[in-house]
Amino acid sequence: MEILKIKNLSKVYGGKVAYKALADIDLTIEEGEFVGIMGPSGSGKSTLLNMVATIDQPTSGSIMVDGKDPLRMKHNELALFRRRQLGFIFQDFNLLPTLTVEENIVLPLTLDGVSVKEMDKRVADVAEKLGITAILKKRIYEISGGQAQRTAIARAIIHNPKMVLADEPTGNLDSKASKAAMEMMEKVNKEDQTTMMMVTHDPIAASYTERVVFIKDGTLFNEIHRGDNRQAFFQKIIDVLSLLGGDSNDLSSIRV
Numbered sequence: 001m002e003i004l005k006i007k008n009l010s011k012v013y014g015g016k017v018a019y020k021a022l023a024d025i026d027l028t029i030e031e032g033e034f035v036g037i038m039g040p041s042g043s044g045k046s047t048l049l050n051m052v053a054t055i056d057q058p059t060s061g062s063i064m065v066d067g068k069d070p071l072r073m074k075h076n077e078l079a080l081f082r083r084r085q086l087g088f089i090f091q092d093f094n095l096l097p098t099l100t101v102e103e104n105i106v107l108p109l110t111l112d113g114v115s116v117k118e119m120d121k122r123v124a125d126v127a128e129k130l131g132i133t134a135i136l137k138k139r140i141y142e143i144s145g146g147q148a149q150r151t152a153i154a155r156a157i158i159h160n161p162k163m164v165l166a167d168e169p170t171g172n173l174d175s176k177a178s179k180a181a182m183e184m185m186e187k188v189n190k191e192d193q194t195t196m197m198m199v200t201h202d203p204i205a206a207s208y209t210e211r212v213v214f215i216k217d218g219t220l221f222n223e224i225h226r227g228d229n230r231q232a233f234f235q236k237i238i239d240v241l242s243l244l245g246g247d248s249n250d251l252s253s254i255r256v
Contacts, residue, residue, distance in 0.1 A: 001030065001031040002028055002029070002030060002031070002064075002067075003029055003030065003031045003033075003065065003066055003162055003163050003195040004027070004028065004029040004052060004063070004064070004065055004163065004195070004197065005027075005028050005062075005063075005064040006025055006026060006027040006028070006052070006061070006062070006063050006064075007026055007061055007062045008024050008025075008026065008060065008061040008062070009022055009024070009025040009026075009027075009048075009051065009058050009060075009061035009062070009063065010022055010023050010024055010025070010058060010059050010060045010061055011044070011047050011051065011056070011058050011059050011218075012059045020218055021044045021047040021218055022044045022047055022048060022051075022058075022215075022218045022219075023218045023219050024061070024219065025044075025048065025061070025215075025218075025219070025220060026220070027048075027213060027220070029163075029195060029197060030195075031193065031195055032189070032193035032194070032195055033195055033196070033210055033211070034185070034186065034189040034195075034196045034198070034208070034209045034210045035196070035197050035198070035209055035210065035211055035212070035213060036198050036199075036200055036205070036206040036209035036211070036212040036213070037049065037197065037198065037199045037200070037212070037213050037215065038199075038200060038201070038203075038206055038212055038213070038214050038215070038237070038240075038241065039214055039215035039216055039221070039244065040216065040244055040245065043215045043216050043217060043218065044215050044217075044218040045199045045215050046167065046199055047218075048199075048215065049165055049167055049197070049199045051063060052065070052163075052165060052197065053082070053086065053088065053165050054070045054078055054081070054082050054086075057071065058071070065081075065085060065086075065162065065163065066085060066162045066163075068081065068085075070082075083108060083111060083112070083159075084112070084159060084161070085161055085162045085163065086161050086162070086163055086164070086165060087108075087155075087156030087157055087159070087161035087163070087164040087165070087194075088156055088164070088165055088166075088167075089149075089152050089153055089156045089164065089165070089166040089167070089169045089185075090152065090166075090167050090168075090169070091167055091168040091169065091171035091172055092171075092172060093140075093145075093148045093149060093151070093152045093172070094152065095140045095148055095151060095152060095155075096140065097139065097140040097141050098139065098140075099139065099140065100136065100137055100138060100139055100140075101132060101135050101136050101137070101138055101139075101140065101143065101147075101151045102123055102127075102136040102137065104140065104151055104152075104155055105123055105126065105127070105136075105151060105154045105155045105158055106119050106122075106123055106158065107155060108155065108158055108159040109122065109158060109159060112159070122158055123136065123154075123158070126154045126157060126158055127154060129184075129187070129188070129191070130150045130153060130154050130184050130188075131150065131184075132147060132150050132151060132154065135147055135151075144177070145172055145173050145174075145177055146173055146174075146176070146177030146180055146181065149169060149170075149172075149173060149177065149181045150180075150181065150184055152169075153169075153181065153184055153185060153188065157188055157192070157194060160192075160194075161194070162195065163194075163195045163196070163197065164185075164188075164194055164195070164196045164197075165196075165197050165198075166185070166196065166197070166198040166199070166200075167198075167199050168199060168200055168201065168202075169181060169182075169185070169198060169200070169205070170182065170200065170202050170204075170205045171200075171201070171202075175204070178202065178204065178205060179204070182204070182205050182208040183208070185198075185208065186208045196209075203234060203237045203238055203241060204234065206234075206237050207226075207230050207231075207233050207234035207237060208230070209226065210225065210226050211223060211224065211225045211226060212224055212237055212240075214240055214241075214244060216244055221240075221244060222240050222243075224236050224237070224240060
């Protein structure tokens with residue numbers, strides 16, 4: 001079952017000099033897949049994520065999410081679709097600091113008027129899965145970056161979305177917290193068959209996915225699959241990144 005189907009997707013930003021951010025991208029993501037998107041800065045990977053997230057619109061081409069076309073939806077319908085079908089994990093967590101961990105996690109459910117009893121049950125389940133039961137009553141400013149990212153992962157999956165979109169989810173974490181966050185995302189993907197698409201600069205984070213799609217100058221450059229060995233996959237990712245070139249600072253976050 002295809003959760004995401006992108007065909008001939010292009011994005012041109014107007015202006016005095018038109019800038020083509022993406023050109024004729026084709027990409028299919030099956031239900032339950034965990035796909036990484038990599039490429040040098042300015043390659044178009046964030047543009048791609050924003051279009052799947054329905055935050056930005058393509059110039060041409062089509063995007064289907066779970067068989068539906070977000071581009072044809074009216075404003076209110078689109079807002080509902082985004083809230084119910086998609087989950088988001090960001091680099092800077094995007095949590096509300098004055099709320100507790102629990103209050104942040106249930107936000108998608110409160111917007112949809114889910115009963116308190118059902119909310120409590122879902123929070124308990126997801127908190128246990130992500131190892132954050134003990135901090136549910138704490139406020140965001142009282143917890144570590146790693147705990148904040150787990151909270152953000154919990155919020156992204158609490159409403160059982162069709163697809164979770166992650167944008168540099170380990171960008172603000174140290175290597176230990178990065179590893180823990182990626183292990184959690186991998187666990188959610190495997191246990192719940194949650195489809196995930198992640199944009200990342202970090203080869204270690206990418207090595208937790210099942211396949212990595214590389215973008216260069218707005219076009220698909222290469223795609224590699226993990227197989228059984230994560231260490232070998234990590235090495236393949238490094239090899240492709242070195243072929244891709246780009247700025248040396250793109251790879252400065254490598255910590256093995």
